[in-house]
Amino acid sequence: xxxxxxxxxxxxxxxxxxxxxxxxxxxxxxxxxxxxxxxxxxxxxxxxxxxxxxxxxxxxxxxxxxxxxxxxxxxxxxxxxxxxxxxxxxxxxxxxxxxxxxxxxxxxxxxxxxxxxxxxxxxxxxxxxxxxxxxxxxxxxxxxxxxxxxxxxxxxxxxxxxxxxxxxxxxxxxxxxxxxxxxxxxxxxxxxxxxxxxxxxxxxxxxxxxxxxxxxxxxxxxxxxxxxxxxxxxxxxxxxxxxxxxxxxxxxxxxxxxxxxxxxxxxxxxxxxxxxxxxxxxxxxxxxxxxxxxxxxxxxxxxxxxxxxxxxxxxxxxxxxxxxxxxxxxxxxxxxxxxxxxxxxxxxxxxxxxxxxxxxxxxxxxxxxxxxxxxxxxxxxxxxxxxxxx
Amino acid sequence: xxxxxxxxxxxxxxxxxxxxxxxxxxxxxxxxxxxxxxxxxxxxxxxxxxxxxxxxxxxxxxxxxxxxxxxxxxxxxxxxxxxxxxxxxxxxxxxxxxxxxxxxxxxxxxxxxxxxxxxxxxxxxxxxxxxxxxxxxxxxxxxxxxxxxxxxxxxxxxxxxxxxxxxxxxxxxxxxxxxxxxxxxxxxxxxxxxxxxxxxxxxxxxxxxxxxxxxxxxxxxxxxxxxxxxxxxxxxxxxxxxxxxxxxxxxxxxxxxxxxxxxxxxxxxxxxxxxxxxxxxxxxxxxxxxxxxxxxxxxxxxxxxxxxxxxxxxxxxxxxxxxxxxxxxxxxxxxxxxxxxxxxxxxxxxxxxxxxxxxxxxxxxxxxxxxxxxxxxxxxxxxxxxxxxxxxxxxxxxxxxxxxxxxxxxxxxxxxxxxxxxxxxxxxxxxxxxxxxxxxxxxxxxxxxxxxxxxxxxxxxxxxxxxxxxxxxxxxxxxxxxxxxxxxxxxxxxxxxxxxxxxxxxxxxxxxxxxxxxxxxxxxxxxxxxxxxxxxxxxxxx
Ligand SMILES: Cc1cc2nc3c(=O)[nH]c(=O)nc-3n(C[C@H](O)[C@H](O)[C@H](O)COP(=O)(O)OP(=O)(O)OC[C@H]3O[C@@H](n4cnc5c(N)ncnc54)[C@H](O)[C@@H]3O)c2cc1C
Ligand code: FES
Numbered sequence: 001x002x003x004x005x006x007x008x009x010x011x012x013x014x015x016x017x018x019x020x021x022x023x024x025x026x027x028x029x030x031x032x033x034x035x036x037x038x039x040x041x042x043x044x045x046x047x048x049x050x051x052x053x054x055x056x057x058x059x060x061x062x063x064x065x066x067x068x069x070x071x072x073x074x075x076x077x078x079x080x081x082x083x084x085x086x087x088x089x090x091x092x093x094x095x096x097x098x099x100x101x102x103x104x105x106x107x108x109x110x111x112x113x114x115x116x117x118x119x120x121x122x123x124x125x126x127x128x129x130x131x132x133x134x135x136x137x138x139x140x141x142x143x144x145x146x147x148x149x150x151x152x153x154x155x156x157x158x159x160x161x162x163x164x165x166x167x168x169x170x171x172x173x174x175x176x177x178x179x180x181x182x183x184x185x186x187x188x189x190x191x192x193x194x195x196x197x198x199x200x201x202x203x204x205x206x207x208x209x210x211x212x213x214x215x216x217x218x219x220x221x222x223x224x225x226x227x228x229x230x231x232x233x234x235x236x237x238x239x240x241x242x243x244x245x246x247x248x249x250x251x252x253x254x255x256x257x258x259x260x261x262x263x264x265x266x267x268x269x270x271x272x273x274x275x276x277x278x279x280x281x282x283x284x285x286x287x288x289x290x291x292x293x294x295x296x297x298x299x300x301x302x303x304x305x306x307x308x309x310x311x312x313x314x315x316x317x318x319x320x321x322x323x324x325x326x327x328x329x330x331x332x333x334x335x336x337x338x339x340x341x342x343x344x345x346x347x348x349x350x351x352x353x354x355x356x357x358x359x360x361x362x363x364x365x366x367x368x369x370x371x372x373x374x375x376x377x378x379x380x381x382x383x384x385x386x387x388x389x390x
Numbered sequence: 391x392x393x394x395x396x397x398x399x400x401x402x403x404x405x406x407x408x409x410x411x412x413x414x415x416x417x418x419x420x421x422x423x424x425x426x427x428x429x430x431x432x433x434x435x436x437x438x439x440x441x442x443x444x445x446x447x448x449x450x451x452x453x454x455x456x457x458x459x460x461x462x463x464x465x466x467x468x469x470x471x472x473x474x475x476x477x478x479x480x481x482x483x484x485x486x487x488x489x490x491x492x493x494x495x496x497x498x499x500x501x502x503x504x505x506x507x508x509x510x511x512x513x514x515x516x517x518x519x520x521x522x523x524x525x526x527x528x529x530x531x532x533x534x535x536x537x538x539x540x541x542x543x544x545x546x547x548x549x550x551x552x553x554x555x556x557x558x559x560x561x562x563x564x565x566x567x568x569x570x571x572x573x574x575x576x577x578x579x580x581x582x583x584x585x586x587x588x589x590x591x592x593x594x595x596x597x598x599x600x601x602x603x604x605x606x607x608x609x610x611x612x613x614x615x616x617x618x619x620x621x622x623x624x625x626x627x628x629x630x631x632x633x634x635x636x637x638x639x640x641x642x643x644x645x646x647x648x649x650x651x652x653x654x655x656x657x658x659x660x661x662x663x664x665x666x667x668x669x670x671x672x673x674x675x676x677x678x679x680x681x682x683x684x685x686x687x688x689x690x691x692x693x694x695x696x697x698x699x700x701x702x703x704x705x706x707x708x709x710x711x712x713x714x715x716x717x718x719x720x721x722x723x724x725x726x727x728x729x730x731x732x733x734x735x736x737x738x739x740x741x742x743x744x745x746x747x748x749x750x751x752x753x754x755x756x757x758x759x760x761x762x763x764x765x766x767x768x769x770x771x772x773x774x775x776x777x778x779x780x781x782x783x784x785x786x787x788x789x790x791x792x793x794x795x796x797x798x799x800x801x802x803x804x805x806x807x808x809x810x811x812x813x814x815x816x817x818x819x820x821x822x823x824x825x826x827x828x829x830x831x832x833x834x835x836x837x838x839x840x841x842x843x844x845x846x847x848x849x850x851x852x853x854x855x856x857x858x859x860x861x862x863x864x865x866x867x868x869x870x871x872x873x874x875x876x877x878x879x880x881x882x883x884x885x886x887x888x889x890x891x892x893x894x895x896x897x898x899x900x901x902x903x904x905x906x907x908x909x910x911x912x913x914x915x916x917x918x919x920x921x922x923x924x925x926x927x928x929x930x931x932x
Contacts, residue, residue, distance in 0.1 A: 004865045021799075047871045054874065065818040088509045129723030138391065139531065160874050161505050179871075240463050240882065241436065241527040242918055256932060263519075265527025275613030279628060283758075284912050286629060286640070287614040290925025293930065297923045304536030305461045310884055312909075379515070380705060 002172040008226035017205040018042045019183045021055035025211035029352025033173035040175045045182040055314030060347040061098045061154035065114045065387040070121045079350035087165035091157045092263040096247040108147040125151040185220045193334035199300035209336045214315030216339035229319045229340040233276040235288040237311035241265035257295040284311045316343040321382040327369040393428040396680045405475035414471035421454040421467040426681040430665040430727035434481040436727040437852035443665025447672040452882045462529025481528045501854030538923035541638040545816035546572045549643035550604045553579040555590045556789025556803035557649035557696045562594040563807030574603040585671045586694045603634040607912030608759040645784045645810035650752035652790040655890045658748040659719040663846040666728030667743045670699035684742030688731040689713035691746030750890040751791040757910035759785045762824045769890035778806025778847040779822035848888035850881020867901040
């Protein structure tokens with residue numbers, strides 16, 4: 001089945017226009033269609049998978065430090081586990097757990113607090129010692145490991161088929177997906193949205209959803225709305241494929257190092273790097289390679305002789321308080337945000353797509369959408385989350 | 391004398407392959423010694439466990455990957471054979487000749503769409519995923535740790551990449567303008583030109599020539615590499631990462647001339663990935679080492695390198711067949727390596743196939759450096775004008791990587807060298823904006839008809855023509871989308887070997903080919919983590 005269309009098929013009118021064909025936009029469109037929202041159009045500037053959704057590490061975990069995130073991500077994990085059979089596409093969901101290493105007493109104490117909260121919310125997370133780490137991941141050098149947390153239910157997926165799966169699910173419900181179609185203007189009538197324009201076509205619509213990820217501030221600027229989120233280049237790389245030797249996803253919050261062995265056998269991972277050019281520079285850097293290689297070979301010394309095959313970059317969509325920007329915008333009726341998902345929007349999308357759709361159509365989850373609304377930046381009531389990687 | 395050696399061994403060294411002893415001439419590569427010993431089957435491919443053998447002898451394909459002294463996936467065409475070395479075949483369940491997992495090849499005769507396999511029932515899906523995971527990967531993790539190696543640092547006015555005729559012309563021209571010049575060449579000066587029977591000019595005295603040095607990437611960096619207390623500019627600074635036998639060099643040139651030439655890509659016919667199918671340059675390299683790849687060699691394609699390979703094979707006593715047109719070849723077959731080439735009903739017996747695909751420009755580094763690229767209907771090239779200027783003011787390109795040959799290329803190279811020297815002095819050159827060419831219509835060419843064996847369009851990842859067709863049918867019609875769906879260009883060669891062929895095939899299948907290839911990402915050739923681990927200082931944090 002053909003999932004995408006050429007620009008000549010663009011309709012004149014729709015109930016909903018989604019800007020951005022990343023995982024978030026597609027998940028929202030899919031759930032809106034299932035809830036019977038009428039004619040929906042997804043407009044994507046480039047090819048599907050061109051944004052962060054096609055560039056990420058595929059990590060899906062419920063180990064978080066706030067109750068809200070723990071619960072949301074537990075639900076997402078379940079959706080991911082069933083995705084292959086419900087959406088008929090293999091996403092190579094591999095549930096081997098996330099292993100967070102702590103190499104100082106201070107970090108260990110932080111992990112301990114998170115573990116307690118996670119257990120209180122029904123997760124089987126455990127705080128383990130160096131010997132426990134050795135058992136789970138024998139290749140890890142545990143000499144300076146003070147403690148670690150491990151939730152066997154956390155998982156990794158292969159990101160691309162997720163995007164294609166939602167795209168096909170959308171197409172089956174007659175959602176029009178238009179790659180290589182950029183939104184260049186959003187049309188308004190006073191304080192309400194009336195539609196969008198591409199280079200050569202206008203589409204009337206009462207509801208326009210900004211799911212443009214790291215580019216969402218640019219999209220909001222089309223209607224003179226200033227969003228607080230900013231792009232931050234995040235790099236990642238992949239080694240040659242090796243026979244399986246590493247089961248869990250390994251992460252270290254102190255350096256921001258993370259890695260996992262993909263279904264194909266490659267070690268895929270990244271690390272925090274604060275010194276990056278501002279704006280939308282998606283090129284690769286040596287500094288990243290150096291930081292990553294140094295920490296990775298310290299953590300798994302036997303990888304020293306393993307070669308990096310390719311490196312690439314994408315954007316984290318960073319908000320000042322580390323929490324997303326979702327829901328209706330007070331200043332402009334019919335304009336909805338679904339952005340600001342930091343470096344974990346991939347795992348958020350399955351559950352948030354559903355929640356956003358139901359919220360828009362049925363008014364569900366008022367409390368969550370109140371907390372994550374843009375207006376918190378005016379009211380000054382910010383939130384926090386400490387288990388953010390990279 | 392071993393079956394394929396032309397001369398007696400003078401200074402033999404002995405090593406083992408899966409425990410069996412093999413003799414090599416001192417100084418030659420492991421893969422060369424194995425071919426000389428009559429072994430073309432060196433391992434198994436990643437997905438279908440198809441037999442693999444060396445195909446390019448330029449470190450550009452997956453054909454010669456083996457485990458060497460406990461290190462997986464060593465490109466044995468680039469690794470010198472040493473006494474006592476332990477070499478092992480990889481990705482094998484059983485023996486390399488009788489690999490049980492080769493059943494997958496038989497089970498999926500045209501290839502498979504793994505995205506939609508076994509998605510009907512949860513339990514079946516889970517079992518399939520477990521099995522898939524178990525058999526993934528090629529090679530096993532190294533036995534031991536490898537200590538980090540510190541990089542070296544250098545600065546220069548002009549860096550010329552590529553030691554062919556264009557690179558030398560450019561380097562000499564830049565040096566005559568008074569610039570300090572480095573010229574790096576992955577192998578030896580003029581190695582590629584020699585394969586065409588051409589010579590190259592000598593380097594002028596002020597040029598620092600570095601043979602055996604590969605440029606692995608071009609990076610524009612902020613906050614990197616300034617370790618000696620000097621002030622760090624806020625703007626990105628350009629570094630070129632070089633690799634030689636001692637490790638990495640971080641070089642900061644003021645201007646760059648890319649003269650990386652062209653190489654034979656791949657050609658589509660059934661069985662095109664069999665051990666024993668190799669490029670003309672590979673056959674010539676082997677002859678240079680005194681090794682004859684086969685006694686009866688079938689030739690496919692055309693061009694000066696093929697003609698030269700044919701002449702030298704004949705002179706060395708081999709019989710040659712053809713040349714055949716690639717689109718007329720119905721199959722190449724034989725186990726474990728080539729035994730015949732079939733055209734229609736006629737099977738031509740042979741023990742090697744030398745296949746010359748249309749040359750494809752070595753565009754990756756220029757692309758990383760910010761030069762524009764273009765598709766000429768057969769392959770990708772660097773977009774440069776007759777003065778060697780590209781879309782980036784400090785990047786020049788010349789010669790075959792831009793599609794120019796002969797005197798035109800030499801003139802372009804001299805201009806490029808002078809231009810780079812001027813940029814290094816701080817002069818701002820007149821801008822060159824390559825007009826965004828409407829993509830050249832791809833030469834649709836005839837793709838092979840229904841075939842008796844897989845037509846492999848990307849050998850590193852075992853992607854077949856049929857899989858590419860499936861991707862297009864499902865709407866993954868452009869190069870980036872089809873790459874992600876099928877996985878081509880994501881293997882060891884990162885697409886150097888396959889992108890041009892995939893682009894041609896995509897066009898022939900009704901997909902869309904823009905004027906740009908997939909994003910050329912670093913590194914050019916896989917680099918060990920140990921060499922990268924000291925690129926930033928020990929104390930430096932995120
Ligand atoms: C290297 C890296 C690793 C990561 N690792 C993880 C991880 O392990 N786990 C995890 O959960 N998350 C991870 N993330 C984060 C995750 O990938 C993102 O949060 C998520 O993909 C965001 O999805 P999105 O749909 O909001 O944005 P995107 O996928 O970026 O989609 C936005 C789309 O909007 C399009 N667009 C922009 N402007 C316009 C316009 N004007 N008109 C039309 N279209 C437009 C863009 O082309 C783009 O395709 C990682 C991110 C990166 C970069
Ligand atoms: S042939 Fe090497 S990646 Fe395709």
